[in-house]
Amino acid sequence: MNFKLKIWRQANAKAQGRFETYEVKDISADTSFLEMLDILNNNLIHEGKEPVAFDHDCREGICGMCSLHINGEAHGPDTEITTCQLHMRKFHDGDTITIEPWRSAAFPVIKDLVVDRHAFDKIMQAGGFISVNTGGVPDANTTPIPRADAEESMDAAACIGCGACVATCKNGSAMLFVAARVSSLAKLPQGKVETLSRAKAMIAKMDELGFGGCTNTRACEAECPKGVSISHIARLNRKFLTAKFKD
Amino acid sequence: MANIFTSSIGKKLIMSITGAFLILFLTFHMIMNGALVFSDEAYDAIVRFLGANWYALVGTVILAAGVVFHFVYAIILTLGNHKARGNIRYAETKRERGVEWSSKNMFVLGLVVILGLLLHLFNFWYNMQWTEIIGAHTNSLGMSPTDGADLVRYVFSHPGYVIAYIIWLVGLWFHLTHGMWSMMQTVGWNSKVWMKRLKCISYILSTIIVGAFMLILIILYVQSL
Ligand code: HEM
Ligand code: SF4
Ligand code: FES
Numbered sequence: 001m002n003f004k005l006k007i008w009r010q011a012n013a014k015a016q017g018r019f020e021t022y023e024v025k026d027i028s029a030d031t032s033f034l035e036m037l038d039i040l041n042n043n044l045i046h047e048g049k050e051p052v053a054f055d056h057d058c059r060e061g062i063c064g065m066c067s068l069h070i071n072g073e074a075h076g077p078d079t080e081i082t083t084c085q086l087h088m089r090k091f092h093d094g095d096t097i098t099i100e101p102w103r104s105a106a107f108p109v110i111k112d113l114v115v116d117r118h119a120f121d122k123i124m125q126a127g128g129f130i131s132v133n134t135g136g137v138p139d140a141n142t143t144p145i146p147r148a149d150a151e152e153s154m155d156a157a158a159c160i161g162c163g164a165c166v167a168t169c170k171n172g173s174a175m176l177f178v179a180a181r182v183s184s185l186a187k188l189p190q191g192k193v194e195t196l197s198r199a200k201a202m203i204a205k206m207d208e209l210g211f212g213g214c215t216n217t218r219a220c221e222a223e224c225p226k227g228v229s230i231s232h233i234a235r236l237n238r239k240f241l242t243a244k245f246k247d
Numbered sequence: 248m249a250n251i252f253t254s255s256i257g258k259k260l261i262m263s264i265t266g267a268f269l270i271l272f273l274t275f276h277m278i279m280n281g282a283l284v285f286s287d288e289a290y291d292a293i294v295r296f297l298g299a300n301w302y303a304l305v306g307t308v309i310l311a312a313g314v315v316f317h318f319v320y321a322i323i324l325t326l327g328n329h330k331a332r333g334n335i336r337y338a339e340t341k342r343e344r345g346v347e348w349s350s351k352n353m354f355v356l357g358l359v360v361i362l363g364l365l366l367h368l369f370n371f372w373y374n375m376q377w378t379e380i381i382g383a384h385t386n387s388l389g390m391s392p393t394d395g396a397d398l399v400r401y402v403f404s405h406p407g408y409v410i411a412y413i414i415w416l417v418g419l420w421f422h423l424t425h426g427m428w429s430m431m432q433t434v435g436w437n438s439k440v441w442m443k444r445l446k447c448i449s450y451i452l453s454t455i456i457v458g459a460f461m462l463i464l465i466i467l468y469v470q471s472l
Contacts (some may be wrong), residue, residue, distance in 0.1 A: 006338075019338065072341035079344070082382035098339045105333040159323030168343065170351055171328035173255075183249040203254055213255030213324055216429040230432070231439045237256055238435025244251040 001027045001088055004096040005040065007052055010109050013116075017109065019098075031078060031090040034059060034066060036088055053112040059084040062224065064160030067167070068113055069100040074164035074223040079238055082162060082225045102163055104172035106210045117163050119209045120177060127194075127201035128181045136191045149187045156184035158226040165220035165228075171212030176220040178202045179232035182239060196243035256433075258454055259323055265317035266426050270456075272310055275285030277459045284466055287396035299379035307376065318361060325354045349395050349425040356422040363415025389391035404471035411428035412464055416457050 002025045005226060010017030024040050031039070034056050041051035057065035066083040072074030076086045093096065099113065107115040159180035166174050182199050185191025207213075219231050249259040283290040297303045342348075349356060378385075378392035386392050388401065402408050427449035431437050437445060 008462075017335075033253055068341075069337060072337065072339035073343075100337055100339070103333050103335055105331050107333075161470060165270075170332060172331035172333060173328070175429065188352055203256060207255050210331055211255075212328035213259055215324070215328065215353065216425075216432050217346055219343040219346045219351075229439055231442065232439035234432050234435050236435075237433060240256050241251075241260065241435060244254070244257065247251075 001029060001091070001093045003027065003088075003091065004095070006096060006098045007113070008100045008109075009052070009112055010101075011111065013108055014130070017112075017188055027088055029087070031088045032059070032084060033068075033070070033086040033088065034084050039186070053110075053114045055114050056084060060084045062160060064162035067102050067115065067164070068148075069102060069167060071098055074102070074167045075162075075225055077224075080225055080227045082160070085225075091112065102167035103161075104166045104211075106172060106174070107163060107166060115163075117161075119211070120161050120163060121161065122209060123174065123202050123205045124177060126205035127198040128185075130185065130190050130194065132190065132193050143186065143189050153184045155230050156180045156187070156228060157183075159224075159228050160226060162225060164223050164225060166211065168219045169212065169214075170217060170225040171221065172210075172213055173214050173220075174190035174206050174211040175214040175233050175236065176224060176228055176230065178206055179226045179230075179236040183232035185234065186239065195239050196246065199236060199239040200243045203236075209222050251325060257326075259433050260318055261320045262324065263430040264435050265313045265320075268313045269317065270423070270427070272313070273456055277456055280460065280463045283396060283399060284463055289395065290396045290399075294375065295393050297376070298393060299376060303376070304380075307372075314361075314364070321354060321357050331390060349421040350429070353425060354423060356418050359415065359418030360422055363412070363418065366411060367415075369400065370408075374398060383399070400467055402472060403467040406468070409468050413461060416461050416464075420423060420453050423457065424449050427452060450462040 002023065005022045005024060006019050007022060008017055009020045022040055022044075024036060024043070027036055027039065034054070036054060037054055044051045054063045055067050057063045059066070061082045061084060064082070066075075068075065068083045070083065070086070075083045076080060077090050078086060101109050101113045102115045102117075104115075106119045107117055110116050156179070159177060161177065163177070165176035166172055169175075182195065182202060185198065186195040216230070216233075218230055220226060252261065279293055282293060297306075329356075374386035374388060374390070375392045375395060375398065384391065386398075388398065390398055390401070403412075428437070428442075428445040431445050433439075
């Protein structure tokens with residue numbers, strides 16, 4: 001398969017970026033999207049040109065490092081997958097593919113397709129942990145947890161912190177990410193204790209770092225590679241408002 | 248509690264509460280209009296009851312405050328959210344699965360609502376309650392301000408007004424189909440199971456409210472022919 005790639009190139013955070021067009025030829029349909037970019041970079045290096053910078057790590061959909069807005073969608077076409085799980089068979093021979101970095105005020109571009117997602121770490125540091133004393137390691141199943149709660153917690157814990165929700169949201173809001181973190185802990189006995197203060201601290205950090213607010217468009221859950229539901233945002237709203245009214 | 252309204256969720260709570268209040272008002276207004284289809288006398292009785300007396304005036308001021316807060320916070324939130332998106336927009340975008348157009352265009356829809364509202368206030372509030380407040384006995388059309396039924400029938404005998412009101416109501420319908428379930432989500436009364444139900448209820452209620460306004464409008468126009 002042959003493709004034309006329209007890729008955002010930007011030398012550094014301060015530089016003005018622009019789109020450059022490249023061609024890649026004889027790509028097998030089973031090549032992953034990132035491998036296709038590796039092939040492009042290999043060609044560029046052989047031509048003595050600067051390769052395209054993009055984020056990636058595990059390449060199996062668990063680390064959340066790969067990003068990319070491909071043909072107008074975070075993580076490209078196909079649902080509930082990360083970019084590293086996307087394959088060229090999802091495209092047609094001769095397609096022009098537009099590749100852009102995540103666009104949001106809180107995720108500035110560092111170089112080409114790489115954005116700075118430290119803001120997520122800062123939100124986590126504000127409250128995405130458990131600080132109550134949980135004692136030593138208990139025997140398995142000493143504290144029974146209803147199955148529904150465990151499922152709900154695990155669905156939220158599936159979040160890999162990729163930032164597709166922020167990249168997709170027209171408000172650049174991090175609500176789905178924060179909701180996933182708050183919700184996964186709120187449903188477990190050890191995490192439950194600090195739910196209210198956690199919700200307050202993480203939202204305050206989110207607002208401070210320049211993320212927008214939620215307008216309930218649901219675009220985030222449509223593009224989330226882990227299918228995190230906005231019902232977690234409802235829980236976050238509930239917990240946050242309860243916390244504020246109790247103050 | 249003190250700094251709740253400086254947070255993003257707190258500001259959104261204001262949208263939700265004022266929105267809910269405006270929906271309550273719309274429901275009451277719709278029922279009141281219904282009286283006109285059955286009896287002009289009954290309608291005029293309501294008009295007299297809601298004239299320049301203290302209860303009606305206090306109600307009007309509270310209602311106006313609701314609209315003002317909703318509008319001001321709509322501007323604050325929309326501008327802030329626009330800024331959070333960053334300076335550079337995507338060259339290419341796609342409509343995400345399951346995302347409704349109205350949910351992304353609440354501000355534009357709100358503008359349609361407020362423009363219609365200004366026209367509406369001139370047509371009816373200015374010619375009725377305001378005329379009474381300033382103590383005049385005839386309004387800009389030379390009618391008595393308590394002849395509500397006559398005034399309404401006069402306005403809706405003009406096809407131009409009927410069309411303008413229909414456009415207004417369509418904008419309101421879109422605003423409400425998203426707004427109704429969204430206000431529940433904002434206060435946290437939603438879940439995976441209730442999402443579908445709330446959405447369904449939103450469509451039904453929006454259609455009942457807007458549909459009733461539109462039906463009355465059309466009945467009045469047809470009766471004027
Ligand atoms: C009869 C008049 C109106 C009613 C019944 C109404 C109702 C609502 C409701 C119920 C919501 C949902 C709140 C939430 O998501 O929590 C909403 C949101 C919104 N309304 Fe209105 N509204 C009205 C007029 C207006 C006007 C005049 C504007 C001005 C532009 C406006 C702009 C907005 C915006 C921008 C939102 C979304 C806010 C956000 O998601 O952050 N609305 N409205
Ligand atoms: S909620 Fe979904 S889209 Fe957002 S960071 Fe987590 S995994 Fe990525
Ligand atoms: S590279 Fe780890 S999720 Fe894609």
